[in-house]
Amino acid sequence: MSERDLDPRTGLVPGPGAAALLRRLDSTRVLIRTTADSGALALSLANHLVRICPSVAVDAPPIGVNLPVFGMGTLPELAARLLNQARIGRAEGAEGPANLVIGVGDVTAGADLYVSANGWSLRLSVDPHEPLAGRGPAVSAAAALAAAEVFRRLLPELPGVRLARDFEWNLCDYRTRVSEAFPPAAPVDAVCFGAGSVGSSLVLALLLSRAMGDLVVVDDDRLESRNRLKYPAWIGEPGVRAKVDWLQGLALGTSLRVTPYHGSCADWQESGPSAPAMAVAAVDTREGRRQVADVLARETLNAGIEGLAMHVSRNRFGDGLACVYCPYVDTSDRASETDVLRELTGLDSARLLELLGGSKLTAEDVNRMVAGGRLSEADFDLVGGRIGDVARARLYAGARVKTGSGIAEVNAPFVPALAGAILAAEMLKAPGSAAVLDRRVDVDCSGLPTGWTSRPVADPSGRCLCHSQVRRRAYLRAWPKEYPPAGVAEPKGNMKR
Numbered sequence: 001m002s003e004r005d006l007d008p009r010t011g012l013v014p015g016p017g018a019a020a021l022l023r024r025l026d027s028t029r030v031l032i033r034t035t036a037d038s039g040a041l042a043l044s045l046a047n048h049l050v051r052i053c054p055s056v057a058v059d060a061p062p063i064g065v066n067l068p069v070f071g072m073g074t075l076p077e078l079a080a081r082l083l084n085q086a087r088i089g090r091a092e093g094a095e096g097p098a099n100l101v102i103g104v105g106d107v108t109a110g111a112d113l114y115v116s117a118n119g120w121s122l123r124l125s126v127d128p129h130e131p132l133a134g135r136g137p138a139v140s141a142a143a144a145l146a147a148a149e150v151f152r153r154l155l156p157e158l159p160g161v162r163l164a165r166d167f168e169w170n171l172c173d174y175r176t177r178v179s180e181a182f183p184p185a186a187p188v189d190a191v192c193f194g195a196g197s198v199g200s201s202l203v204l205a206l207l208l209s210r211a212m213g214d215l216v217v218v219d220d221d222r223l224e225s226r227n228r229l230k231y232p233a234w235i236g237e238p239g240v241r242a243k244v245d246w247l248q249g250l251a252l253g254t255s256l257r258v259t260p261y262h263g264s265c266a267d268w269q270e271s272g273p274s275a276p277a278m279a280v281a282a283v284d285t286r287e288g289r290r291q292v293a294d295v296l297a298r299e300t301l302n303a304g305i306e307g308l309a310m311h312v313s314r315n316r317f318g319d320g321l322a323c324v325y326c327p328y329v330d331t332s333d334r335a336s337e338t339d340v341l342r343e344l345t346g347l348d349s350a351r352l353l354e355l356l357g358g359s360k361l362t363a364e365d366v367n368r369m370v371a372g373g374r375l376s377e378a379d380f381d382l383v384g385g386r387i388g389d390v391a392r393a394r395l396y397a398g399a400r401v402k403t404g405s406g407i408a409e410v411n412a413p414f415v416p417a418l419a420g421a422i423l424a425a426e427m428l429k430a431p432g433s434a435a436v437l438d439r440r441v442d443v444d445c446s447g448l449p450t451g452w453t454s455r456p457v458a459d460p461s462g463r464c465l466c467h468s469q470v471r472r473r474a475y476l477r478a479w480p481k482e483y484p485p486a487g488v489a490e491p492k493g494n495m496k497r
């Protein structure tokens, strides 16, 4: 198997069209032109793009900046170091003229795509626009959406919508316009379950927004080289292997205190903490979300990713609208998680249940998947990993591109980054303020955000944890004044304890 077949950009099982597709990405040259006040956006965009197409250059004025994660120095110095460290793939023919020029910030001519952002709003356009400038979660969202637009242009085979003229969006009410008002802010006070691509992107977006406050991050996993592509916060050598320690290190010296907890959500729960004001479900299994629902946080933020589509929801508990677990309950009878994984991995149900319960992948598991054609021989670093790693490698945050020679799966690392930016925006809004997400926003990165949000109702089957009277009473005891759940006094017949 050649080195190109193992390129992480096409995931663990590259389709037959992958080699030609990677050649196209390797020979594309992107130039980012930026101005002094848009360094964080320019570097964030370069960070996404250089993981997709290796020939990225940044043309920036030599002003000094100090940015969390990216470091301290002049903008060109930081860009050079970032591109060198984050690049995936080989830059081929990097000397020729750029195929695509992106103007970031106050760039008035000469680009194919223009992007700017202030703290809470962003603009994208094909012609120069009145630039926005500032710091906040919309900077990270703008970088992810601009990377998605470049991704769609580089892969015209993908179905979906391209930017036709101009586009505006904001992370206050998620409508497709620039928001004049900023939401009332509050220091971060939350527990984040999961330090993978979404959890680490959340921390990156918070740091770049100069967030203050306290964030506990709960995860039992270690960094592996296969994670690098999808973790935009992974730029330099981490120096530690536990994901939670790595995130704590990124936040050192900033106003955000990250406290690591090595373990699963269930371990953390058993350690006897009081219910947190806010929990974040940055996990990728149904069981993971069930455990987060059981924490009974006052509010829970959830991110879900499938292919190029993602959603973020802001949930309460037992108030008639969906809790964090509600959307995942009803799937149990139709296609269960083990059925999906059995198809994906070729492992038997008994073993899958052990793995879903937290057991780590053994050499025998990986051997069996390789023998069954589910993984390539180069994937032995999955030994000691989690079953979710296999699923993620094939299903998570990627595009299926139909090429002349077949289907190729291409990773789309900007999708979890966008989820992280939206989670960060919701964490920075004062709880209970009118500006918080009214339940759920969906973005399909095969196009642009629609400007709509939705209010999904609670699981109608009555089987979700949020129908349990015991849990509803515990939630009310923990949060007697805020967000009282509806219907506690009048239990319905279909409710289960």
Ligand SMILES: [Zn+2]
Pocket (backbone or CB within 6 Å): 322, 323, 324, 325, 326, 458, 459, 464, 465, 466, 467
């Ligand atoms: Zn529920």
